[in-house]
Amino acid sequence: MLQMKLCGDLVLREKCEPITEITPDVLDILTEMVGMMRDQNGVGLAAPQVGQLKRFLVMMDPDTETVFKMINPKIITRSSDTCTMEEGCLSVLGPDDLPVYANVTRPASVDVEWTDENGRSLAAHMSGLPARIVQHETDHLDGILFIDYLSPVRREMLMRKVRKHK
Numbered sequence: 769m770l771q772m773k774l775c776g777d778l779v780l781r782e783k784c785e786p787i788t789e790i791t792p793d794v795l796d797i798l799t800e801m802v803g804m805m806r807d808q809n810g811v812g813l814a815a816p817q818v819g820q821l822k823r824f825l826v827m828m829d830p831d832t833e834t835v836f837k838m839i840n841p842k843i844i845t846r847s848s849d850t851c852t853m854e855e856g857c858l859s860v861l862g863p864d865d866l867p868v869y870a871n872v873t874r875p876a877s878v879d880v881e882w883t884d885e886n887g888r889s890l891a892a893h894m895s896g897l898p899a900r901i902v903q904h905e906t907d908h909l910d911g912i913l914f915i916d917y918l919s920p921v922r923r924e925m926l927m928r929k930v931r932k933h934k
């Protein structure tokens with residue numbers, strides 16, 4: 769049983785190690801992560817959020833409800849055009865035990881490469897929500913949280929709500 773790691777836990781600030789072999793253990797964790805993501809109405813979950821310092825994540829395209837299990841995902845190119853969207857994170861919860869949200873500006877589209885759970889190399893061009901989600905989740909693998917993109921004032925406002933959660 770995996771446990772959700774919350775903001776303040778240093779595991780969320782580590783750089784994760786690449787997966788060199790897709791073991792049954794990795795597959796089990798990916799499956800459990802999909803369940804956790806669905807249970808909490810999330811659209812993405814990265815390994816460090818469940819205490820695993822490895823480069824894998826799960827995400828869902830909310831429009832098609834397609835679930836991706838990505839091993840060693842890598843963003844190859846980022847568009848120069850950006851867009852601003854509201855983001856939240858299952859590791860950054862407010863007083864009501866629900867994610868707190870803030871506007872974050874990121875590249876509007878990205879090209880991503882990853883290995884799927886069967887060991888196949890895949891690539892995709894993503895825009896809209898999937899581009900947003902994959903950037904947020906791959907950031908987790910480098911110890912980066914969406915709150916890092918906020919101005920100090922806005923981050924402090926948001927963290928005040930997060931601290932009330934504890």
Ligand SMILES: [Zn+2]
Nearest residue numbers: 856857858859
């Ligand atoms: Zn997150």
